[in-house]
Amino acid sequence: MTDASVAATNTWAGPRVVVVDDHALFRAGVVAELADRVHVVGTAHDVASAIEVITAVVPDVVLLDVHLPGGDGASVMAGCVGLDGVRFLALSVSDSADDVIALVRAGARGYVTKSITADDLCDAVTRVAAGDAVFSPRLAGFVLDAFSAAPASSADPELDQLTAREGEVLRLLARGYAYKEIARELTISIKTVESHASAVLRKLQLSSRNELSRWASERRLI
DSSP states (O other): OOTTOOOOSOOOOSOEEEEEOSOHHHHHHHHHHHTTTSEEEEEESSHHHHHHHHHHHOOSEEEEOSEETTEEHHHHHHHTTTOTTOEEEEEESOOOHHHHHHHHHHTOSEEEETTOOHHHHHHHHHHHHTTOOEEOHHHHHHHHHHHHSHHHHHHOHHHHTSOHHHHHHHHHHHTTOOHHHHHHHHTOOHHHHHHHHHHHHHHHTOOSHHHHHHHHHHTTOO
């Protein structure tokens, strides 16, 4: 199956899937792994070809890489607004909280990493096609944290200044976590934690962790 292909190569009755990834070998591998279990109806390698294929075949599920030539996964979803029944499942090497949350906010029904097994990927596609939301275990926590804070964020312009990662660091700091514990929890370096903590205090115009804890408590973030 070539890029921008819209012709079906089998008559499998499973979910109709389009695979979008800029790496040809990985794309071909996904198609080969899924071909006997779902109905792969198209592939694409960049934003423009993805929108073209998805619009033409209107699949049940789009397996969508996060970073693509010509834009990103969110750009693809924005270009497919109005297509009834199409659900997007992000499949990426990235496990960044910012990437996960950005794709979910753009409309993805799930997010799994490329370390996923073929069996689990097939199961994820089937579940997303049925309307479920599917996330790799570690990534689900990012989504829960981000959206549990959404009511406060939408009503608080100060909180809106923070990136998703800064918001995570803020909540852990406010709960009394040490920098080393935050680094372990978020799988980042202590130096990166220190940088995020400094940015949080600066953006919120706070001078200490005690002030930060009070600020977060007043907004029910902890």
